[in-house]
Amino acid sequence: MSRLRPPSKLVREAPLLKANWRLLSVLFCAHVIGLSVVAAAAAEETKVVQFQPDGVARQDTLLRYRGKVPDLGNITVCFRFRVRQLRELSSIFSYAVVDEPNELLIGFEEDTHMTLHCCGGVFQDLYNFSVTLRQWLSVCVAMDLESRLVSLMVDGNIAKHKLDTLSESQLRVRGGGLLLLGQDQDSYGGGFTNTQSLSGTLADLRVYDRVLSDVEMLVFGKCEMAADASADPIISFSNIERDFEMVNVDLLETTKERSCAARRDKILVFTEPLVFEKAKHICGLSGGKLALPMSDKDTWRLFNESVPFGSVCNTGSMFSFWLGVQGDAETQTWNHYLTGEPLSYTNFVGRQPVVENPFICVGFVGDDKIDSREHGGWHTVGCKETACPICHLDKVVLLKVRGLCKASLFDRQYFLTEDNGSVAFTGTHYSMITRHSPLPDSHANASDHGFWELARLDRPSVKATLQMKSPTHYPFGRHKWTVQNDVCGNDAEVITITSxxxxxxxxxxxxxxxxxxxxxxxxxxxxxxxxxxxDFLTLEPSYNSDNPPPRSAPNRPVEVQIQLHIYAIESIDVDNFEFTCEVEVTAEWFDPRLRFRHLNHATELNSLSGDEKLLWTPQMEFLGDGLTTSDVLERRSSLSVRRYSDPLADDDEEEQASEVFAGKENSLLLMRKVTVTTPCQFDLEKFPFDEQECSMRLVIAGITRDYITVIPDEKYGISFSGRRNLLEYVLVKEEISKQDVGNYSGLEVHLYLDNLATYYITSTYVPTLIIVVIGYLVFFFPIKNFNERIMVGLTGLLVEATFFSQVNSSIPHTAYMKLVDIWMVFCILTLFQVVVSVVVIHWVLEKSPVKTMVRVVTKGFPNSIRSPEEQKKARAVKVNRFCKMFTPVVTGVFLLVYAGLITLG
Structure with missing residues (x-):
C-alpha cells in the first residue's frame, strides 16, 4: 500500500508546482513554434527564374526592372544563382544609364572569377573564385563607395578589396537608368550578345541602398534573412511578377531549402536493364558509383527520384534497380561493392537474408505501383539478372571530350543530365549530346538502334552523329563520329568521351x-x-632526316656525347700490326624537332629501332693509327629515348591521352655494338719487355664540326669489362680524349699495353742462360780433356743457335734489333767465345812453341827446372784461368746494360 503525502504539504507545494508547469508550458510552446518556423521556412515556396531553359544561348531572355533606380552612394547586391552552362560572361546584374552601359555590372567570366564594373567605368575589379556548375551559390557584393571598399561574400566566405582608381571625385551609381538581369548591356537597353548572357537559375535577388555588415551577409548566405521590411531592400524578388518584366524566361516555384542547399550530389538513372557487372561499369564510366542509401532518409530520397523510371526499368521482378551491394558468403555480411566494407544500414524486405553464394547482388524497389510496404525495399537477386543502374554522383562530374581541333565549335566538357527520360550529355557552354530514336526511313531495320547527336544548341547546323550499336550503347570511350559544318573541316572525327x-x-x-x-x-x-x-616517336611533316638537329646558336654546334665500352680485346696481332676488340659505342644527343610519347623511366623500353631510318643519327667512322681505315663488323644496333623531363601539358586535340615529351629535354641514344679491327704501330725495340700504346679514333663523318661536335661523357667516357691479361700483353689503362680529324669532330681512344714477359723469361731467357752457363763450365774441365771440352762448347753453341732460330720464327720480324735479338746474339757470342777459348787453350797446351828448358825461381822455394811441356801447361792454365774470370765479368756487365735498356723509357 503506497503512502500518501500529508494534505498540508500538498497545499504548501501547489503554487510552486503551478508556476513550474507554467514555465515548462511556455518553453515547450516556444520550442514547438521554433520548430514550426524552421519547418515553415524550409518548406516555404519561393520563386526562381530560369534563364535559357532549353540551353540555347540567346539575346532575348532577360528580366527588365520596371521601377526607378535612385542615386546610390553605397550599394549591396545579394542573390542566389545556379549556373547550368557557362558563357564567356555570365551576366547577372547589368545596370546602364544613357551615356554608360556599365554603370554597374556584376557577372562571371567563364568559371574562374567575378567581374565588377561600376560608376561610369571608373574601375573594374576581378575577384577570383570558382563557380561550380549546377550548384546553388549565395553571393553578396557590398560596395562602400565613400571608403572605396568592396566586400564580397560567397557561400559564407568574405573577402575585402580596396578599389584601385586614380579618380579623386566622389563615386556614385547614378539613378534613373535601366536594370536588366540575365543580359549584358553594351549600349543602353541593347547591344546584347549570346556569349554574354546567363544560362541558369536566379533566386532571391536583393538590392540595398546601404552597405550590409558582414554578419548580415553571412545571414543571407545561410538563408536566414527574410525578405521583409526589416531587411529594407529597394529591389527584390518579393513580388517578381509586379516588379519585373519577364522575357522568355521560366518562372518556377521551389522550396527555399532547395535553393539554399549547397548539395552537389545527384542521382542518375540509366533506363536500360543491365546485368550487375555492366551496371557497375557504366556507373564507373559516368564518374559515379552505384547508389547505396545509408539511412531511411536516403532510401526515401532514392525512391522518390527513381519512381519516374520504375515502369521502364521493371522487367517483371519485384525490383527495378541495382544497388551497390554484394554479399560475402564466407563472412555472411552485405558489403559495399567497391570497398568491401560491411554495411551498417540495410533495408531488406523481411528478415536479412542469408548469403547463399558469391554471385548474389541486391535490387531496389523503385516502383510505386506495387505494395507500398515494399517501397524502397531491398531484395536479393542473382547478379546475372538485369535491372537499371542508379548511379550516385557526389559532385558534378565533367566528362572530357578529346579529339576535336582547337577551333572546334563543340564544347570540350560535359556533365550528365536527363532529357525526356534518357541520359543526356550537357556541355559546359553551348553543346549537348542527346539520344535519338531510329529515323523514320530506316524501314524497321533491326540493326538500327538509333543514334547519338552532338549538337551546338545555338547553331543547329553544326552537329555530329554516332550510330548506336545496341540499345545500351552509350558514347563513352573512343568512337568515330560523322561531323557536319564544324570548323575543323573533317567529315569524320575519332572522339573520346571520358570521365x-x-x-x-x-x-x-x-x-x-x-x-x-x-x-x-x-x-x-x-x-x-x-x-x-x-609509337614513341612523333615526326612533323617538315622533318628531314638528312639534316642534323638545329644549332641553338650560330656558333654553337650540337653536342653528341659519347660513351665507349670495350667488352674485350679479342686479339693483338703483332705480326700484322693490328688488334681486334669488341666495342659498344653509345651516342647521346638532343633533337628539338622531335616529340616522344609515353616514355618509360627504363630507357630499354623506349625503343625506336624500327624508326632508325626515319631519323637523323650520327654516322660514326673508326680510324686506326695514321688515320688508316679500320674494319668494322656491326653486331647489333639500337635506337632509344632516355627520359629526363616530365611530360608536357595534355593536349585534348589528341583522341587518346598520352604523355608527350619534348625532344629538347629528352635525349636520343644510339647504341652500336661492333667488332673493330684496327692498325696499331707497335714499337718492338724492347720486345719482349715492351710497352705499347695503341690508338683508335672515332669520327663523325659527313658533317663538319661547325654543326656537330662529339664529346666524351664526363663520368662514363670509356670503360672496360673484359679480361685485362691477354695472351702476350696486359691492358694497363684506357683513355679517351677529344681529337678532331681535319674539319670533322672526333675522339681518340688510347690503350696502354704491357708485354707479359714472363713467358719469354721462362721459355727463352732462362734456357739460353743455362746453356751459356753449361758452356762456361767447360773451363772447369781438365785442360787435357779437349774433346769433352770442345764437344760441350760446340753442343751449347748449336743448341743456342737452334733456340735463336725458333724464337726468331715466333716473334715479329723487324729491320731493327729487338731486346730478345740482342740477348740471343749475346748468348751465341758468349758460347762462341767459349769454343774459341777452348781451342786457344788446347793450342797453347799442345802446339805453342817452347825452345829450351827454363829455371823457375820462386821466392821462398828452391829453384826448379821446367821442361817445355810443363811450360805449355802453365801457359794453358793461365789462359784458362783468364777465361774463367773474363766470361762472368763480361756477362755481368752485359746483364747490367741489358737491365738498363729494359728499364729505360
Whole structure:
C-alpha cells in the first residue's frame, strides 16, 4: 500500500508546482513554434527564374526592372544563382544609364572569377573564385563607395578589396537608368550578345541602398534573412511578377531549402536493364558509383527520384534497380561493392537474408505501383539478372571530350543530365549530346538502334552523329563520329568521351587506368587498347632526316656525347700490326624537332629501332693509327629515348591521352655494338719487355664540326669489362680524349699495353742462360780433356743457335734489333767465345812453341827446372784461368746494360 503525502504539504507545494508547469508550458510552446518556423521556412515556396531553359544561348531572355533606380552612394547586391552552362560572361546584374552601359555590372567570366564594373567605368575589379556548375551559390557584393571598399561574400566566405582608381571625385551609381538581369548591356537597353548572357537559375535577388555588415551577409548566405521590411531592400524578388518584366524566361516555384542547399550530389538513372557487372561499369564510366542509401532518409530520397523510371526499368521482378551491394558468403555480411566494407544500414524486405553464394547482388524497389510496404525495399537477386543502374554522383562530374581541333565549335566538357527520360550529355557552354530514336526511313531495320547527336544548341547546323550499336550503347570511350559544318573541316572525327582524371588513360571502352600503365608491355585495359598505337616517336611533316638537329646558336654546334665500352680485346696481332676488340659505342644527343610519347623511366623500353631510318643519327667512322681505315663488323644496333623531363601539358586535340615529351629535354641514344679491327704501330725495340700504346679514333663523318661536335661523357667516357691479361700483353689503362680529324669532330681512344714477359723469361731467357752457363763450365774441365771440352762448347753453341732460330720464327720480324735479338746474339757470342777459348787453350797446351828448358825461381822455394811441356801447361792454365774470370765479368756487365735498356723509357 503506497503512502500518501500529508494534505498540508500538498497545499504548501501547489503554487510552486503551478508556476513550474507554467514555465515548462511556455518553453515547450516556444520550442514547438521554433520548430514550426524552421519547418515553415524550409518548406516555404519561393520563386526562381530560369534563364535559357532549353540551353540555347540567346539575346532575348532577360528580366527588365520596371521601377526607378535612385542615386546610390553605397550599394549591396545579394542573390542566389545556379549556373547550368557557362558563357564567356555570365551576366547577372547589368545596370546602364544613357551615356554608360556599365554603370554597374556584376557577372562571371567563364568559371574562374567575378567581374565588377561600376560608376561610369571608373574601375573594374576581378575577384577570383570558382563557380561550380549546377550548384546553388549565395553571393553578396557590398560596395562602400565613400571608403572605396568592396566586400564580397560567397557561400559564407568574405573577402575585402580596396578599389584601385586614380579618380579623386566622389563615386556614385547614378539613378534613373535601366536594370536588366540575365543580359549584358553594351549600349543602353541593347547591344546584347549570346556569349554574354546567363544560362541558369536566379533566386532571391536583393538590392540595398546601404552597405550590409558582414554578419548580415553571412545571414543571407545561410538563408536566414527574410525578405521583409526589416531587411529594407529597394529591389527584390518579393513580388517578381509586379516588379519585373519577364522575357522568355521560366518562372518556377521551389522550396527555399532547395535553393539554399549547397548539395552537389545527384542521382542518375540509366533506363536500360543491365546485368550487375555492366551496371557497375557504366556507373564507373559516368564518374559515379552505384547508389547505396545509408539511412531511411536516403532510401526515401532514392525512391522518390527513381519512381519516374520504375515502369521502364521493371522487367517483371519485384525490383527495378541495382544497388551497390554484394554479399560475402564466407563472412555472411552485405558489403559495399567497391570497398568491401560491411554495411551498417540495410533495408531488406523481411528478415536479412542469408548469403547463399558469391554471385548474389541486391535490387531496389523503385516502383510505386506495387505494395507500398515494399517501397524502397531491398531484395536479393542473382547478379546475372538485369535491372537499371542508379548511379550516385557526389559532385558534378565533367566528362572530357578529346579529339576535336582547337577551333572546334563543340564544347570540350560535359556533365550528365536527363532529357525526356534518357541520359543526356550537357556541355559546359553551348553543346549537348542527346539520344535519338531510329529515323523514320530506316524501314524497321533491326540493326538500327538509333543514334547519338552532338549538337551546338545555338547553331543547329553544326552537329555530329554516332550510330548506336545496341540499345545500351552509350558514347563513352573512343568512337568515330560523322561531323557536319564544324570548323575543323573533317567529315569524320575519332572522339573520346571520358570521365578519366588528369594523369589517367582512357581505354577504348571508356574505363580508366593510370597513364603510367600506357605502353608498359602489360595489358591493363579490358580490350588491351592501352598497348595499341604505342609509337614513341612523333615526326612533323617538315622533318628531314638528312639534316642534323638545329644549332641553338650560330656558333654553337650540337653536342653528341659519347660513351665507349670495350667488352674485350679479342686479339693483338703483332705480326700484322693490328688488334681486334669488341666495342659498344653509345651516342647521346638532343633533337628539338622531335616529340616522344609515353616514355618509360627504363630507357630499354623506349625503343625506336624500327624508326632508325626515319631519323637523323650520327654516322660514326673508326680510324686506326695514321688515320688508316679500320674494319668494322656491326653486331647489333639500337635506337632509344632516355627520359629526363616530365611530360608536357595534355593536349585534348589528341583522341587518346598520352604523355608527350619534348625532344629538347629528352635525349636520343644510339647504341652500336661492333667488332673493330684496327692498325696499331707497335714499337718492338724492347720486345719482349715492351710497352705499347695503341690508338683508335672515332669520327663523325659527313658533317663538319661547325654543326656537330662529339664529346666524351664526363663520368662514363670509356670503360672496360673484359679480361685485362691477354695472351702476350696486359691492358694497363684506357683513355679517351677529344681529337678532331681535319674539319670533322672526333675522339681518340688510347690503350696502354704491357708485354707479359714472363713467358719469354721462362721459355727463352732462362734456357739460353743455362746453356751459356753449361758452356762456361767447360773451363772447369781438365785442360787435357779437349774433346769433352770442345764437344760441350760446340753442343751449347748449336743448341743456342737452334733456340735463336725458333724464337726468331715466333716473334715479329723487324729491320731493327729487338731486346730478345740482342740477348740471343749475346748468348751465341758468349758460347762462341767459349769454343774459341777452348781451342786457344788446347793450342797453347799442345802446339805453342817452347825452345829450351827454363829455371823457375820462386821466392821462398828452391829453384826448379821446367821442361817445355810443363811450360805449355802453365801457359794453358793461365789462359784458362783468364777465361774463367773474363766470361762472368763480361756477362755481368752485359746483364747490367741489358737491365738498363729494359728499364729505360
Amino acid at each position: 578519366c582524371k588528369e594523369g589517367q588513360f582512357t581505354c577504348s571502352d571508356g574505363s580508366c587506368i593510370e597513364i603510367q600503365q600506357r605502353c608498359d608491355m602489360e595489358l591493363d585495359c579490358p580490350s588491351g587498347s592501352d598497348e595499341m598505337g604505342c
